[in-house]
Structures are given as structure tokens and as C-alpha cells.
Amino acid sequence: MELWLHDKVEGQACDVKVLQVLHYEKSDFQEIAVVLTESYGKALVLNGAIQVTEKDEVFYHEMLVHVPMFTHPSPKRVLIIGGGDGGTAREVLKHPGVEKVTMVEIDKRVVEICKEFFPKISCALEDPRLEILYEDGVKYVKETKEKFDVALVDSTDPYDFAELLFSRDFFLSVSCILGEDGVCCSQTENPYIMGNVIRRVQGYLSELFKYHTLYWTVVPTYPGGLWTFSMGSKRVDPMNFRKDTAVETKIYSPHLHRAVLNFTLYEEV
Amino acid sequence: MELWLHDKVEGQACDVKVLQVLHYEKSDFQEIAVVLTESYGKALVLNGAIQVTEKDEVFYHEMLVHVPMFTHPSPKRVLIIGGGDGGTAREVLKHPGVEKVTMVEIDKRVVEICKEFFPKISCALEDPRLEILYEDGVKYVKETKEKFDVALVDSTDPYDFAELLFSRDFFLSVSCILGEDGVCCSQTENPYIMGNVIRRVQGYLSELFKYHTLYWTVVPTYPGGLWTFSMGSKRVDPMNFRKDTAVETKIYSPHLHRAVLNFTLYEEV
Structure with a gap:
């Protein structure tokens, strides 16, 4: 069988x-x-x-995290929406300037299961700088009084309860809780099979942020392998990012950062 | 249905x-x-x-071609093994210094069908600098008296008649028909599902060339999306490649060239 x-x-x-x-x-x-x-x-x-x-997670987590983190001039407070497996938190906490990470994951069982089965991915979930809130991310960003430097949306596909994470209201709330150098980034699916998601999110980001960018990575176990992230930045051009050799990575590099930014091929689709 | x-x-x-x-x-x-x-x-x-x-071919063709072509200091004579759809020839012929391209494709019907159905990919197949030979690539590299600067192996998966394109004998023949700055490059499959192919080819290249490198791209319609190329270079370090803005590309850039070289994650698999 x-x-x-x-x-x-x-x-x-x-x-x-x-x-x-x-x-x-x-x-x-x-x-x-x-x-x-x-x-x-x-x-x-x-x-x-x-x-x-286990084998291909770095392509996703390093690229979701380090492109926005190095775009912000000095990220201290970071918000993660979703991210229950812990990989995103692990990469964020590699940045030495980070003081507090708030992770808002709707499903506590995902975190518990990942702690049990994926120790190399979830290894930072006990870090004292990390706070995990088990609640709805859409509701959280709408109601919180906290302010953040970087917001990372590490969500499932835009169906069911994750659908609102791809709405204009959600990105509006996110932009309101970000500081003046604020950067936000969300996974936005495969460009050739879900180009409509990208176009919608890029539209919202263009209204709410000075810079809006699409960039790509590869995730071999996602349909289509080619995957995109949509990033908004309030003040810093993502091409003028910091280079910091203190953060150890396997895939991310300043060269890859430059090479994948401003991905436009999907527009021809 | x-x-x-x-x-x-x-x-x-x-x-x-x-x-x-x-x-x-x-x-x-x-x-x-x-x-x-x-x-x-x-x-x-x-x-x-x-x-x-039609939509994702640039990720494959630009990366198979431009990384080795910019690694060679002055490629004039280029050999393509396979490549019947014409995409590889199209990218090679973008380089202004190229004088002659020899394409050895075993199956004439592939070329004829691509000319009919894929005009944007096969558009360079009528270029006067291109000669197409319809014969077996393994036999050709063993017997030819011609010399080349760059050899590109644009083959199908390593089964049936393509299997010998991944053999030690084949790469030995290729290295013999390359000039002293010679560079050769072959597609070597998805690293996580065909890591054995990579290890084997990298072994041959390490014997035959001063530099041997593995680099990656993404091809959304190949199983696993993440795809690799194995490159051997006789004299030039692939990191010391030429930058030439005269060649127009959609994905390839000097930054991407640097970012994807020396891919080693598969070794952990």
C-alpha cells in the first residue's frame, strides 16, 4: 500500500x-x-x-522573517499572527535587538503538537522574550493598544477562519498598530494559481504603506513550490535594508533579499 | 469531468x-x-x-543558461545537449559575444512541435548562429572534434535514453571538448527527492573541473518546485562572474547568481 x-x-x-x-x-x-x-x-x-x-521549512521561515526584519531600521517589538509551529518566532528571535515578540495563534493544540513533534522548529517557543496569546488574530489587531515595529502574518491558506487575514480591514488594523517605521509582511500564496490574492493584498498595502512589495521564495512542499510574500513598509525602502552578519541563516542573504524583491512576473498572468 | x-x-x-x-x-x-x-x-x-x-519557463531557462554563461569570461561557442523546446538557445543567443551554438537534440519531433505550439520559447531556433543536430548527445560529445566554451545539458529526468547524460563517461567527454576556460552545467533534479543524482554528478564534476558548484532555482510545475543545476568550471570561480547589463532577463540577476550558488542544504538530507 x-x-x-x-x-x-x-x-x-x-x-x-x-x-x-x-x-x-x-x-x-x-x-x-x-x-x-x-x-x-x-x-x-x-x-x-x-x-x-523538517527539510524545507527554512525557505519559508527565513524569507518571511528576515526580509521585513532587515527592512525595519531597528525592530524591537514584533507581532506574529499565526505561526503556531514556532519557526517564525525562532527566526525573529535571532535578531539581537528584539525585546518582545507577541504571537497570536488561534489554535493552542498546534503549538502543543509542534512542541512535541518538531523540536528544531519550535525551539524558541520557550524564549522569555516571547508571549503567546491564544486568540483570533483579526480581533487582536483590531483591539490591542500595543504598538509594534514589525508584524508578520504567518497564516494558512485564505479559507475558513484565515480568510479575514487577507481582508482590507485586517491590513488597516495592522497599519494602525505599527510605529512610524513599521513594516508588515504576509504570505500570499503561489502567484500563478492564486494571483487574485496577491493583487488584492498588494492593493491594500499600496493604500496603507509608502512602499509595497512582492517577493518570492520556494517551498517544495507547497502546491507550485514558488511562493510569495507581500510586504508593506511605512518609511524605509525595502531595497535600503540593513545588512547584519550577526544573524545566521541558511538561505537568506542580502543578495537573495535584493534578487527576489519587486517580483512582477505574476502580473503577466 | x-x-x-x-x-x-x-x-x-x-x-x-x-x-x-x-x-x-x-x-x-x-x-x-x-x-x-x-x-x-x-x-x-x-x-x-x-x-x-509558457508561464514559468523563465525560472528554468534563465538560470540554466546565465549562471554558466556569465561565469565563462568570453563564451563564443556554446553546446546545448537536449533543449528541443528552444528556450535554452534563446537565452544563450541573448549574449552578444556568442558566435555559434550547436544544439544536439535526439528527437526532431520535439523541435517541430515546439515551433508550432510555443513560439515565444522556440523563437530563436531559426537564428543563423544556431545549428541543430538530431542525434544522440552522449555519442556526439564522445566523437566530435569541435571545441566549446560552454556546454549546457538541458535533459529530461535521468531515465531511459537520458540516463547516460548523468554518467561519469558523459561528463568526462564534455570536459574534453571544452576549452581551457570551459564551463559545463546540467540540470540535476529536486534535491530532496533525487539527492542521489546530485551527489553522483557533483562527484564527477569535482574530479574533472577545478570548481564544482550546485545552485538552485524554482520551477513551479516540476515535482517539488525547488530545482538544482550542477556546474563545473575549469578556471574561473563561479563567484567571480561577469556582470553584463546588455543581456535582458526577468529573473536572473547578479544578486540571484550570488544568492543561489553553493547550495548545501541537500547534504543534510
């Missing part, structure tokens, strides 16, 4: 061969599974969609 | 939704199809595996 995970988004799917299902449950919010894949190590699967795998 | 193309390589597959089959035939060498996909425009499919699509 062969087991394959079939992760389908619009006109494309990614199939990964599964050797073993290590965990399965239905939480209050979603179906959560941990599977052992043949080629990518363990994978976290939410509602049938791979979120992270 | 929904039609999906299921392109499977080891522990991963890429499924693309197909709207229409535009062409289908069995040539002397393989099954050739042209399909219209929902998200990537038209796609050339050989033996069930997507080779190129």
Missing part, C-alpha cells in the same frame, strides 16, 4: 508520499495531523494542507 | 489541472503531448513529465 498526501489548491496540487501517520486529531478549529514523509521528514498538516516540513 | 496531469518522481508528484489536450503523438523516442493547463498556459509533456510551460 502507498499512502500519498494530496494537497490541492485551485489548478495545482502537491502530492507527497507518506510513510506513517504519527498523529491525528480534530481541534476546535481544524484537523491537525503529523505525518512522516518519504522525502521531507516530518510534516505538519492542517486541514489536509502541508504547513511545514 | 476534471483532467489532471500527475507527474510523479520518487516520493513527490506535481499535479496540474488540464483544460485541453492540444496534441498527442508517440515519436521514435518518447510520448510527446502539448496540453493547455489552467494556471500555466500551454505545457510540453514528455513521457508524462512536464518539460516547460
Whole structure:
């Protein structure tokens, strides 16, 4: 018997061969599974969609985090919406100037399961600079009195409860809780199969921020592999980013930062 | 009815939704199809595996071609093994110093079909500097008396007649027909599902060339999206490449060249 995970988004799917299902449950919010894949190590699967795998997670987490973090001149207070696996927090906390990270994850079970099955990804979740709030990110950004330097939206696909994380209201709230050098960044899917998501989010960011940029990375276990992030910056041109060799990375580099910014090929689609 | 193309390589597959089959035939060498996909425009499919699509072909062709072409100090004579769709030749011929390109494609029907269905990819196939030989690439490199500056191996997956394009004998022949600044580059699959191919080819290149490098790109319609190229260079360090703004590209840039070189993550797999 062969087991394959079939992760389908619009006109494309990614199939990964599964050797073993290590965990399965239905939480209050979603179906959560941990599977052992043949080629990518363990994978976290939410509602049938791979979120992270052990082997390829750096392509996603390093690029979601370091492009906005190095764009901000001095990020001290960082907000993460979602990010339950801990990979985003781990990369943020590599930046020595960071004083406080607030992570707003709707589903406590995701965090608990990742602590158990993905120690290398979730390793920073016990950092004293990190506070985890188990609540709805949309509600949080609307109501909080806190201010942040950088806001990172590390969400699932724009369906169900994650849909509002791609709305104009949400990005408006985010821009209001950011300081004057504020930078925000959100994953915005594969450009060829979800170009409409990108166009919508880029539209909101262009209203709310001086600079709005699309950049790309590769995530081999997401449908289409090519993945995008949409970034808004209030005052600093993302091309004028800081270079800081104190932050150790495997994929991110100042060269990659420059090379992937201002991705426009999707506009031809 | 929904039609999906299921392109499977080891522990991963890429499924693309197909709207229409535009062409289908069995040539002397393989099954050739042209399909219209929902998200990537038209796609050339050989033996069930997507080779190129209209929307994402630049990620593959620009990176296969420009990294080695800018590594060589002055490429005038270029050899392409495979490359029947014409995309590789198109990128090579953008370099103003190129005097002659020899393309050795085993299957004439691939070239004919691409001329008919993919005019933007095959547009350089009539260039007077290009000669197309319809023969076996392995045999050609073993027997030719010609000398080349750059050799590009634009092959299908390492099965059937393409298998020998990943052999030690083949790379030995290639190194013998290259000049003293010679550079060769071959596609070497997805690092997480075909890491053995990379390790083997990197081994051959390390014997035969002063510099051997692995670098990556993304091809959204290949299984795993993340794709690698293995490059050997006889005298020039690939990090000391030329920058030439006369060559217009959509993805390739000196920054991307630097960022993707010396990819080592696969070694941990």
C-alpha cells in the first residue's frame, strides 16, 4: 500500500508520499495531523494542507522573517499572527535587538503538537522574550493598544477562519498598530494559481504603506513550490535594508533579499 | 469531468489541472503531448513529465543558461545537449559575444512541435548562429572534434535514453571538448527527492573541473518546485562572474547568481 498526501489548491496540487501517520486529531478549529514523509521528514498538516516540513521549512521561515526584519531600521517589538509551529518566532528571535515578540495563534493544540513533534522548529517557543496569546488574530489587531515595529502574518491558506487575514480591514488594523517605521509582511500564496490574492493584498498595502512589495521564495512542499510574500513598509525602502552578519541563516542573504524583491512576473498572468 | 496531469518522481508528484489536450503523438523516442493547463498556459509533456510551460519557463531557462554563461569570461561557442523546446538557445543567443551554438537534440519531433505550439520559447531556433543536430548527445560529445566554451545539458529526468547524460563517461567527454576556460552545467533534479543524482554528478564534476558548484532555482510545475543545476568550471570561480547589463532577463540577476550558488542544504538530507 502507498499512502500519498494530496494537497490541492485551485489548478495545482502537491502530492507527497507518506510513510506513517504519527498523529491525528480534530481541534476546535481544524484537523491537525503529523505525518512522516518519504522525502521531507516530518510534516505538519492542517486541514489536509502541508504547513511545514523538517527539510524545507527554512525557505519559508527565513524569507518571511528576515526580509521585513532587515527592512525595519531597528525592530524591537514584533507581532506574529499565526505561526503556531514556532519557526517564525525562532527566526525573529535571532535578531539581537528584539525585546518582545507577541504571537497570536488561534489554535493552542498546534503549538502543543509542534512542541512535541518538531523540536528544531519550535525551539524558541520557550524564549522569555516571547508571549503567546491564544486568540483570533483579526480581533487582536483590531483591539490591542500595543504598538509594534514589525508584524508578520504567518497564516494558512485564505479559507475558513484565515480568510479575514487577507481582508482590507485586517491590513488597516495592522497599519494602525505599527510605529512610524513599521513594516508588515504576509504570505500570499503561489502567484500563478492564486494571483487574485496577491493583487488584492498588494492593493491594500499600496493604500496603507509608502512602499509595497512582492517577493518570492520556494517551498517544495507547497502546491507550485514558488511562493510569495507581500510586504508593506511605512518609511524605509525595502531595497535600503540593513545588512547584519550577526544573524545566521541558511538561505537568506542580502543578495537573495535584493534578487527576489519587486517580483512582477505574476502580473503577466 | 476534471483532467489532471500527475507527474510523479520518487516520493513527490506535481499535479496540474488540464483544460485541453492540444496534441498527442508517440515519436521514435518518447510520448510527446502539448496540453493547455489552467494556471500555466500551454505545457510540453514528455513521457508524462512536464518539460516547460509558457508561464514559468523563465525560472528554468534563465538560470540554466546565465549562471554558466556569465561565469565563462568570453563564451563564443556554446553546446546545448537536449533543449528541443528552444528556450535554452534563446537565452544563450541573448549574449552578444556568442558566435555559434550547436544544439544536439535526439528527437526532431520535439523541435517541430515546439515551433508550432510555443513560439515565444522556440523563437530563436531559426537564428543563423544556431545549428541543430538530431542525434544522440552522449555519442556526439564522445566523437566530435569541435571545441566549446560552454556546454549546457538541458535533459529530461535521468531515465531511459537520458540516463547516460548523468554518467561519469558523459561528463568526462564534455570536459574534453571544452576549452581551457570551459564551463559545463546540467540540470540535476529536486534535491530532496533525487539527492542521489546530485551527489553522483557533483562527484564527477569535482574530479574533472577545478570548481564544482550546485545552485538552485524554482520551477513551479516540476515535482517539488525547488530545482538544482550542477556546474563545473575549469578556471574561473563561479563567484567571480561577469556582470553584463546588455543581456535582458526577468529573473536572473547578479544578486540571484550570488544568492543561489553553493547550495548545501541537500547534504543534510
